[in-house]
Amino acid sequence: MIIEKGKNTNNFREKKMVWIQPTSRDKALHKMADLEVLNQLAKRKYSIYIIKTTPKINEPSRLENSLVHIISIPLKHLPMILPVMRTFFLLFLLPVQILTTKLDFIIEAPDVSILSFIPILILSKMKKVKLILDIRTVPVETIGFRGFMLKFWFVASIIVAKQFFDGITIITSSMKKEICTRFHINPKKVGIWTSGVSLELFDPFKYVSERLDFKSKLGLSEKFVVFYHGVFTNTRGLTQTIEAMKILQNKYPDVILFLLGRGPIASNLRSLIRENGLQNNVIIHDAVDQSEVPKFISMCNVGIVPLPDHPHWRHQSPLKLLEYLAMKKVVILTDIPAHRAVIGKNECGLYISSIKPIEIAEAIENAYMNKLNLESWGRVGREIVREKYTWEKVAVDLENYLLSIE
Structure with a gap:
């Protein structure tokens, strides 16, 4: 039945x-x-x-x-x-x-x-x-x-x-x-x-008025924020994303990578940031309660899910991706089956073929050059979530x- x-x-x-x-x-x-x-x-x-x-x-x-x-x-x-x-x-x-x-x-x-x-x-x-x-x-x-x-x-x-x-x-x-x-x-x-995803919790309309104030409170006014939230491990493309920021550092000093979370490689990531002089370009913020996550997503310009093409990621249902989409954010993400199954060919996804730092850097640059289009591109993401997720x-x-x- x-x-x-x-x-x-x-x-x-x-x-x-x-x-x-x-x-x-x-x-x-x-x-x-x-x-x-x-x-x-x-x-x-x-x-x-x-x-x-x-x-x-x-x-x-x-x-x-x-x-x-x-x-x-x-x-x-x-x-x-x-x-x-x-x-x-x-x-x-x-x-x-x-x-x-x-x-x-x-x-x-x-x-x-x-x-x-x-x-x-x-x-x-x-x-x-x-x-x-x-x-x-x-x-x-x-x-x-x-x-x-x-x-x-x-x-x-x-x-x-x-x-x-x-x-x-x-x-x-x-x-x-x-x-x-x-x-x-x-x-x-x-x-x-x-x-x-809870569309009630991850509701971008709740943050229309406070989004810019919160961004200012974080010291990120006038910055182009690339946002990641989740666990920090070696298998999630985070090291390569930080290395991509080194490539962009001089050309786009107003681009910021914001990492929200914690995990076993957090200290390694901080060391990598210091060694490459990226203290002004990459921010690590400790994990917050799930109820606070939408507020952080609201202040970013684009999300990023740089999972490598490994067997254990290919067939996942990526929760963080769904949360970005619910908040009407365009997402930079790897071209793996798990991501294609959700976004397909919709313009809310900016695909990269690998997690090579140069490819990540080029995708961030693409998002930056199209920042006036990101809001319209991201609208379809919430409809994807509403329909299936x-x-x-x-x-x-x-x-x-x-x-x-x-």
Whole structure:
């Protein structure tokens, strides 16, 4: 049974779902993008429980401004030990949840906790609980022992889900094709729900009056701002983008690269800025709460998503890109399938064929020379998001898939 978009769900009984939160995102649950789609499902008569770990004893049972319940496992964050301890707790917790709560679905991410599902494979069939593996990304940082283990449990989880789970959900159609081909999975078993954006939060009209004042407060009046927000890692093209600023430094001294976020290479980026004398051309600002991000995007002239053409980026659903588009910003971005799938040939995207500094510099120069056109070019971006990528539409896609496997 499929629910059409916009159809009222009052005739359906309340569904109950357990969502097992990956340990990598436990500390930032309140910022988790998944939480948005879960809130939308809660509005559609789903009772949802997130299982997460926390070092706090008195963790609230519900997040502020959220319809989602929390089941907390009190464990300290010890990177190598935490996933194993959590798996041990889940071995006991999941059977209890199935026996005491009339669950409809349990949704799990691909990691070591897949081991905790072995004891409930038969029990879930008896109680008619559907088990779903949800894949948001393939392993990205795969260096060293930790990287090896991430890849190992990712593959193991998919193999288990293929044989014993009721379904698999994946973030994009291209990743679905890759996973189904690699693991010989029937595509009919796999559903898709993408990243999404809140058009209410990422609303450029809210910042029309304060945008210039905020830009002035940051000391960026009369500057042409190229904006990036997100995690700082070696796999995101940030080093090359800073090197591109060195190329532009003398010719366009009013061009500023603004990096909002944090990450393991933040100190390396600061060193690179100092070594190249770019203190007046590149700004690193610490991460802010998600509610503050639209204000920062509003003050920029153009966004940038310089992800390299690596297998782990080709089939993603780039959340940051969607946030720029929702704010009607033109985006400089690499010509990879993940980006083409969203923007296509629309003029809100300025494609680069690689992350070579010279190509990034040329794209920034192109944006700069067309700065009077950027506002009109960016308008289509919000319509792209409105048509396909609001959290309401994403929740409908997920719900349709869940009901199709009942």
